[in-house]
Amino acid sequence: MSTLVIDRLALKLSGLDESQGRQLARLLSEGFAAASLPEGASASTRSLQVDVRARSGEPLEALSDRIVAQVLRELQRTV
Template sequence: MTNLNIDRLTLKLSGLSQNEGQRLAQMIATRLASSEIPGNSVRDTPSLQMNINIPPNKNVDSLANEIVSEILRQLN
């Protein structure tokens, strides 16, 4: 198992309430913590940036999945 340390997660969101934003951040952290990350695939990455367009009907759960998938894709 590989350790993944995230010093800071910044989300710039529009269209979500503060509670939804906090729930989204918690979901992202929980899903990253339970993700399988091969030891030879993670490299020192000072920062990751992604832009995800959120359709009006997108729920927080699927948004968290999309963000975690993109983080893991960039790490690999």
């Protein structure tokens, strides 16, 4: 099982205030810390871009889970 290391994570957040942005960042860091790379996923990718849009009324926890899942899926595709 490979370790996931993220050197830099840039988010474009619209519609969230500063407190919500901080909460989302914390949730993402916790989600990535708990995640493990799927079998066959690339452990070293220079750059990755995903587009995950918040759904109306969606809790930040659910948005964070979707972002983490999408990043892991994209890493699996970069092999």
